[in-house]
Amino acid sequence: MQLFASCDINLTHIESRLKSFTRDGPSFHIDFQGPVEEPKIQRLMKEIKVLSGVYSVEAMAPREALGFPLNIRDLDLTVDTLDGGSALINEDHPGFSDAEYRGRRDRIVQLAKAYRHGDRLPFIEYTDKEISTWQAVYERLQDCHAKWACTEYREMLQQMEKYCGYRANNIPQLADISDFLQQRTGFTLRPISGLLSARDFLNALAFRVFYSTQYIRHHGNPFYTPEPDVCHELLGHVPLFANPAFADFSQEIGLASLAASDDDVTRLASVYWFTVEFGLLREGNDCKAFGAGLLSSFGEMEWACDADPSEECREMGSMKELTKPTVLSLDPVQAAKQEYPITTYQPVLFCADSLQDAKTKISHFCDSLTRPFFPQYAT
Known part of the structure; x- marks a missing residue:
C-alpha cells in the first residue's frame, strides 16, 4: 500500500x-x-x-467492460423498454376503457420524457379523483404499517409526513421528496415514463438515483395496480431511502451492476427483488416488512408478516393452496437463484437480522461477482 x-x-x-x-x-x-x-x-x-516473498510481477491486459453510465448525466441516455402511458394499459388494465385516464397518463409521461438531469422535477397538479385514490390507499395502509412495517420504515415515514407533505389528502411532489432525501443520504429521485431494463434501473442506483413514476393507478380499483405507480413508489420505496444503511446497500447493488454480465445483472435483480422489493427484517420473534412490494400492499404485508394470513388474503394473492409463505434467513447467494412469480404473492421470502445485516451480506455477495473493474462513487 x-x-x-x-x-x-x-x-x-x-x-x-x-x-x-x-x-x-x-x-x-x-x-x-x-x-x-x-x-x-x-x-x-x-x-x-524486490520485496521479500515476491516471486514474480505480471501486468495483465486491461479488462474490457460493457457500456455503462460514467456520470449522473449519462442517465439522460436511458431509454424506456416500455412506455408508461397508453402502452402499459392492456385489456386487463382497470383503465383500459377510460379515455380520460389514458390521456392523463400520456400527459404525465411526456413530462418525464422531457426531463434532463439538472431540471426541476415536474410538478404534477393532481386531480380530486387522483387524490381520492391516493387517500384510499394511504388510509388502508396506515393500520398495516403500524402492525407489520419495520421500525426504520415507520420512523422515516414520520419524517416524510413532517417535511415532505405526506398525508392522506395530498400526493407529495417528487421535487420536495428528492430535496429531503439528498440532504439525508444523498439519494435523489428522477421521473420515469415507463418500465426500464433491470440493468438501466440498477445502474441508476450506483449514482444514488431512484427512478419514480408520477402517474397513479386507476380510481376504479385503488387497491390494485398491474405496474408501479406513484403509490407504490412513494409509500413503498421512498421512505427508506432516507435511512443511511438502506441507501448504502441499495447503491452497493447499483455499483455491482455497472458493466456486469447479463447473467450477473439477472442475479443482482433477484437479490434486489428479495430485499428492496420483498425483504423482511427480524424484530424480536417477528419478521417485519421493509420491501416496497410489501409496504405498498396491504394484502402482501398480511401474507408476509401475519402469523396466520386470512383466507381472504390468500385468495386475493392466488395462494389458496398455501397457508403462509416459507421465510428463509437472508442469503444473497440463494436469493440470486430463487425463482419468483410476478402475478401472485411470493411463496418464498427472505428475512435479514437488520438493515446492517442485509447491507453486509449484500456487500459480500457483490464482492464475489466477477467484475471487469471495481467502481467507486465520487460524491
Whole structure:
C-alpha cells in the first residue's frame, strides 16, 4: 500500500487468491488506474519485485467492460423498454376503457420524457379523483404499517409526513421528496415514463438515483395496480431511502451492476427483488416488512408478516393452496437463484437480522461477482 502511495498511483481493488501453481502462499490481483506503460507504474513494478516473498510481477491486459453510465448525466441516455402511458394499459388494465385516464397518463409521461438531469422535477397538479385514490390507499395502509412495517420504515415515514407533505389528502411532489432525501443520504429521485431494463434501473442506483413514476393507478380499483405507480413508489420505496444503511446497500447493488454480465445483472435483480422489493427484517420473534412490494400492499404485508394470513388474503394473492409463505434467513447467494412469480404473492421470502445485516451480506455477495473493474462513487 505504501509503495502505491509513494508512486502516486490510485489502487482501486486488491484481492488474494490461493492457486495450486503458486510456489508459496497466495497470489494477489491488483486493479489500479493508469496505463502499464506509464513510468511511475513501471517503477512500482520494479520495486514490488524486490520485496521479500515476491516471486514474480505480471501486468495483465486491461479488462474490457460493457457500456455503462460514467456520470449522473449519462442517465439522460436511458431509454424506456416500455412506455408508461397508453402502452402499459392492456385489456386487463382497470383503465383500459377510460379515455380520460389514458390521456392523463400520456400527459404525465411526456413530462418525464422531457426531463434532463439538472431540471426541476415536474410538478404534477393532481386531480380530486387522483387524490381520492391516493387517500384510499394511504388510509388502508396506515393500520398495516403500524402492525407489520419495520421500525426504520415507520420512523422515516414520520419524517416524510413532517417535511415532505405526506398525508392522506395530498400526493407529495417528487421535487420536495428528492430535496429531503439528498440532504439525508444523498439519494435523489428522477421521473420515469415507463418500465426500464433491470440493468438501466440498477445502474441508476450506483449514482444514488431512484427512478419514480408520477402517474397513479386507476380510481376504479385503488387497491390494485398491474405496474408501479406513484403509490407504490412513494409509500413503498421512498421512505427508506432516507435511512443511511438502506441507501448504502441499495447503491452497493447499483455499483455491482455497472458493466456486469447479463447473467450477473439477472442475479443482482433477484437479490434486489428479495430485499428492496420483498425483504423482511427480524424484530424480536417477528419478521417485519421493509420491501416496497410489501409496504405498498396491504394484502402482501398480511401474507408476509401475519402469523396466520386470512383466507381472504390468500385468495386475493392466488395462494389458496398455501397457508403462509416459507421465510428463509437472508442469503444473497440463494436469493440470486430463487425463482419468483410476478402475478401472485411470493411463496418464498427472505428475512435479514437488520438493515446492517442485509447491507453486509449484500456487500459480500457483490464482492464475489466477477467484475471487469471495481467502481467507486465520487460524491
